[in-house]
Amino acid sequence: MRLIISYLSGLIFGLGISLSGMANPAKVINFFDVAGIWDPSLAFVMGGAVIVTFIGYRVVLKRPAPALSDSFQLPTRRDLDLPLIGGSAVFGVGWGIAGFCPGGALPALGTGNINVFIFTAALLAGIVAAKILQSTLFNRGQAKA
Amino acid sequence: MIETVFTPLQSLTGGALIGLGAVILMATMGRIMGATGILAGILQPNGMSDWSWRVAVLLGMVTGPALMQLLTGDLPEIQVPVSTLMLVIGGFLVGIGVTFGAGCTSGHGVCGMARLSPRSIAATITFMITTGITVYVIRHVLGA
Known part of the structure; x- marks a missing residue:
């Protein structure tokens, strides 16, 4: 049951990405190209997604626990730190260069388009490199302490 | 450069479905619908039951385009206005950035913003600004 519902939630998300244009780098880059061939569509994607999630989370998170799991797993940190801001800044540069973000690229794999696979392979390499870097930095921090 | 058509209604519908999947x-499952978090959990499993639901979500995402084709007759359009080298460099930077930043457009931009998380709001503002600057520099300064 958990796997079927997880699959369905991913399927609805993937359908949404497919319809929205988030899987299309040309559309994504044009959204940011306010000074050029601007396409404001992505504001409608973000707007629709945030409004539905905002209302849905209000309702869902009032319950004591999720339907198929013991507890809600929500990030609790509220502080802003360098990895968060620096990492997000680097993500934006990469997004601006390639036009794909992870949430756009993963569903787009289903189209079989070779460019999506190239991007996703590089994405995975970046994630692995960052994990190695993170654990190196963490170990150095531990040694200092 | 490839011109694209403004699709407010279709994009709003897609956005609402993205939100519905997250809700x-x-x-x-009590989990955040973040592509970065789900992918990271698949690469670094934390037990079988934690791994399997993530794979199920990923499989669902990947079959999204087929469902769109079933419903509308068309697969989503994928137009790539950049070179393969830029896809590789961009993809690598995205991977580094979302790992250190602990989230991307779905986790921070949709789920975190909807929770009014200060970290997610700061992350989203940051990447929207740097994406905008990057696109401006590539298109209008470098003239690619």
Whole structure:
């Protein structure tokens, strides 16, 4: 049951990405190209997604626990730190260069388009490199302490 | 450069479905619908039951385009206005950035913003600005 519902939630998300244009780098880059061939569509994607999630989370998170799991797993940190801001800044540069973000690229794999696979392979390499870097930095921090 | 057509209604519908998927995952599994978090958990498994639901979500995402084709007759359009080298460099930077930043457009931009998380709001503002600057520099300064 958990796997079927997880699959369905991913399927609805993937359908949404497919319809929205988030899987299309040309559309994504044009959204940011306010000074050029601007396409404001992505504001409608973000707007629709945030409004539905905002209302849905209000309702869902009032319950004591999720339907198929013991507890809600929500990030609790509220502080802003360098990895968060620096990492997000680097993500934006990469997004601006390639036009794909992870949430756009993963569903787009289903189209079989070779460019999506190239991007996703590089994405995975970046994630692995960052994990190695993170654990190196963490170990150095531990040694200092 | 490839011109694209403004699609407010279709994009709004797609956005609402993205939100619906996120709400269902929270209501049932109690998890954030973040592509970065789900992918990271698949690469670094934390037990079989934690791994399997993530793979199920990923499989659902990947079959999204087929469902769109079933419903509308068309696969989503994928137009790539950049070179393969830029896809590789961009993809690598995205991977580094979302790992250190602990989230991307779905986790921070949709789920975190909807929770009014200060970290997610700061992350989203940051990447929207740097994406905008990057696109401006590539298109209008470098003239690619």
